[in-house]
Amino acid sequence: MTHSDPLLAPMTNTDRREVAGVQMDVAPAGTGRIKRVVYPAGFRWSTHMQPIVGTERCMHAHVGFLARGQVHVEYPDGCTEEFLAPQVITIHPGHDxxxxxxxxxxxxxxxxxxxxxxxxxxxxxxxxx
Ligand SMILES: [Zn+2]
Structure with missing residues (x-):
């Protein structure tokens, strides 16, 4: 992880958290929040996050800009979506x-x-x- 890379470099004025290997920098923005989230290679919600969160699937909605990498999303009825940076992301609650x-x-x-x-x-x- 190179610190000259702005997508990965340490941020100032954010609340930094790490859960299940996922690094989050969070900052308030009005009534909402802006987050930079780094999911490591090999990360899978149902494997790494589900035991911590406890719900069967991720019940969050995700809206944002995928700046790097590739993400595969699967809904319980079998619908899938694939996102490849650079791409806007919208993910509905109830997914892996x-x-x-x-x-x-x-x-x-x-x-x-x-x-x-x-x-x-x-x-x-x-x-x-
Ligand atoms: Zn569907």
Whole structure:
């Protein structure tokens, strides 16, 4: 991890957390938050985060900009989505997700904590036909 890389370098004025190998830098923005989230290569929500969180699937909505890496998302009905940087991400609550490939995924995310799904209208994914 090189510190000259702004996507990975230490940030100032953020609250830094690490959960299940996922590094989060969080800063308040009005009534919401801006986060830089680094998911390591090999990370899978259902393997690494599920035992900590306790829900069957990730119940968060994710809205942001995937600045690096590749993420695969799977919903319980079998619908899947693949995101490859640089790409905007919208992920609905109730998903599993994992990092594809051998580089970390870096997501610049906006959230309103528990109100995120309602405020972004992310209440159910669009089925693939
Ligand atoms: Zn579906």
């Amino acid at each position: 997700a994992w990092v594809v490939g051998d580089e970390p995924a870096v997501l610049i995310e906006v959230d309103f904590e528990a109100e995120t799904p309602q405020l972004f209208g992310l209440n159910g994914h669009r089925h693939r036909t």
